[in-house]
Amino acid sequence: MAYDLTLYSFLKKHLRVCRKSGRGDETIIRCPFCGDSRKSAKSAHFYIQNKPPYKMYCQKCTTSGIFNNEMLGKLGLFDVEVSNMLKNSYKQYLKNINIKYGGSFTSYFLKQKIIFEPNQFTDLELDKLDYVNKRLGIEIEYKDITKYKLVLNLEDFLVNNKIEKDKILTDDKGKRNKKKEMMFDLCQKYAVGFLTFDKNIIVFRSLDEEKTGFRYHNFRIFDDDFETTKKFYALTDIIDLKSSVIEIVMSEGIMDIVGIYNHIYKKENKVNRLYISANGKGFDFILTYLSTLGILNCDIFIYSDNDVKLPYYENLQKYNLVVKYNGAKIHYNKKSKDFGVPIEDIELDRVISI
Numbered sequence: 001m002a003y004d005l006t007l008y009s010f011l012k013k014h015l016r017v018c019r020k021s022g023r024g025d026e027t028i029i030r031c032p033f034c035g036d037s038r039k040s041a042k043s044a045h046f047y048i049q050n051k052p053p054y055k056m057y058c059q060k061c062t063t064s065g066i067f068n069n070e071m072l073g074k075l076g077l078f079d080v081e082v083s084n085m086l087k088n089s090y091k092q093y094l095k096n097i098n099i100k101y102g103g104s105f106t107s108y109f110l111k112q113k114i115i116f117e118p119n120q121f122t123d124l125e126l127d128k129l130d131y132v133n134k135r136l137g138i139e140i141e142y143k144d145i146t147k148y149k150l151v152l153n154l155e156d157f158l159v160n161n162k163i164e165k166d167k168i169l170t171d172d173k174g175k176r177n178k179k180k181e182m183m184f185d186l187c188q189k190y191a192v193g194f195l196t197f198d199k200n201i202i203v204f205r206s207l208d209e210e211k212t213g214f215r216y217h218n219f220r221i222f223d224d225d226f227e228t229t230k231k232f233y234a235l236t237d238i239i240d241l242k243s244s245v246i247e248i249v250m251s252e253g254i255m256d257i258v259g260i261y262n263h264i265y266k267k268e269n270k271v272n273r274l275y276i277s278a279n280g281k282g283f284d285f286i287l288t289y290l291s292t293l294g295i296l297n298c299d300i301f302i303y304s305d306n307d308v309k310l311p312y313y314e315n316l317q318k319y320n321l322v323v324k325y326n327g328a329k330i331h332y333n334k335k336s337k338d339f340g341v342p343i344e345d346i347e348l349d350r351v352i353s354i
Contacts, residue, residue: 004051007067010082015075017044025050032074033285034061035315053093054086061282062218064231066090074288114199115160116146118153125152128192131207135255137342138262148235148258151193151202154184154219163221186212187219194254196231196279203233203254203279218279232286235261235275239295246298247273248290250283252305255340260303263343287322300328305338310352317354328354 005020008027012018017030027048030036037043037060045059054067068090069083118125121142129152133140140148151157158165169181187193190211191204202219206212218231233254239246247270251257257277261267265275278286283302290298300323302313313330317323332349333339339346 006085007048007054007082008050010077010079011048011075014077017042019044020050021047031058031060031063032071032319033063033282033288034058034280035284035312035319036060038311038315052089054089058282060280061278061285062231062280063282063285066093114146114149114195116150116152116157116195117142117160118156119160124189128152128207131192131205132255132258136259136262136340137344138258149195149233151195151204154188154193154202157193157202168221183217183219186214187217191217193219194233197234197276198231201231203231205255232279232282233257233277236269236273239271239274244297245272246295247301248287248295248298249273249275249301249303250286251277251303251339252280252308253277253338253340254279256303256305256338259339259341259346263346264303264339264348284316284320287320291322296322296325298322298326300326301331302328303331303333303339306332307337310354313352313354323354330354 005024008018008020011027011029015029019028020026021028027050028044029046029048030044031046036045036058046056047059048054048056048067055064056067056071057064068086072078072083072086129140129142129145129150132138132150140150144150145152155165157163158168165184169177169184171177187202187204190208191206193202193204195202200221202221204217204219206215206217209215235257249257249260249265251260254277257275261275274290276286287300304313310330313323313328317328330352332352333341333345334347334349335341336345
């Protein structure tokens with residue numbers, strides 16, 4: 001199969017680390033969001049398909065989406081020919097998406113009120129709610145399902161939100177996707193889900209890894225978002241942009257941020273505070289996205305996993321303008337590797353300011 005190497009040739013000319021995959025179907029560069037490997041400056045984990053619409057994915061921070069002109073700017077690059085190529089490719093991609101899913105694809109979830117409550121509250125849903133409560137030592141009740149964006153019954157979630165299951169499980173050629181079909185059944189029976197900010201992905205946490213074969217699984221409601229996927233989880237949907245300073249409370253995992261919200265912040269809701277899980281180490285991507293919403297003056301609090309050392313955050317400060325100008329406070333848990341634990345297993349270490 002012939003691949004389009006226009007983008008590859010351009011990136012190869014301007015980036016120190018840029019190579020083709022073994023089959024030539026992907027371009028591999030260092031990730032502009034997470035900063036990529038700290039062990040080697042030559043290591044790269046950011047993959048871009050060498051064909052329209054130039055889908056991209058980072059194996060480190062799991063940022064994904066479409067490589068467009070915004071991404072060129074992120075790399076500090078610009079070229080009229082390449083820019084026009086990406087623009088036209090992106091327009092065609094949106095057109096194809098609307099043909100496949102209908103004209104309402106790009107706006108349906110953004111405008112619709114999402115229904116999280118299952119049709120019936122059976123042992124299936126109760127077991128999943130109990131898992132979260134026991135894991136964190138908290139008491140989420142049925143009335144809190146919407147607040148935490150919990151998906152306890154995938155079948156009911158699709159029906160209640162008028163999402164066609166057949167479309168999700170069928171590929172472009174009209175054939176059933178056996179792997180996605182299998183994952184659907186496993187998530188339905190043995191995993192609890194959390195809907196991401198972009199409302200395009202449900203992050204499922206396995207209740208029994210021996211039965212599911214996975215710890216976490218990202219179940220896409222659509223094939224791809226119409227722009228860079230914002231697959232982070234946010235407990236807060238509404239903020240007051242008129243606030244002089246916005247507080248951003250961040251963690252790596254969903255269980256972490258739910259634990260932090262309950263145990264450290266005592267479930268305090270403030271219109272100028274965001275609780276966000278990166279679902280990986282993509283803090284740069286999230287902060288860059290928030291800056292496009294006008295969130296520039298902020299207090300940043302990162303509750304870190306213990307295996308992510310200070311040099312990672314010092315590097316983040318170098319290449320992320322939001323952290324560079326605002327600084328950040330880094331917290332570690334002295335008693336456990338992260339914050340997705342009961343309150344008795346949390347003891348804050350000294351705060352580190354960068």
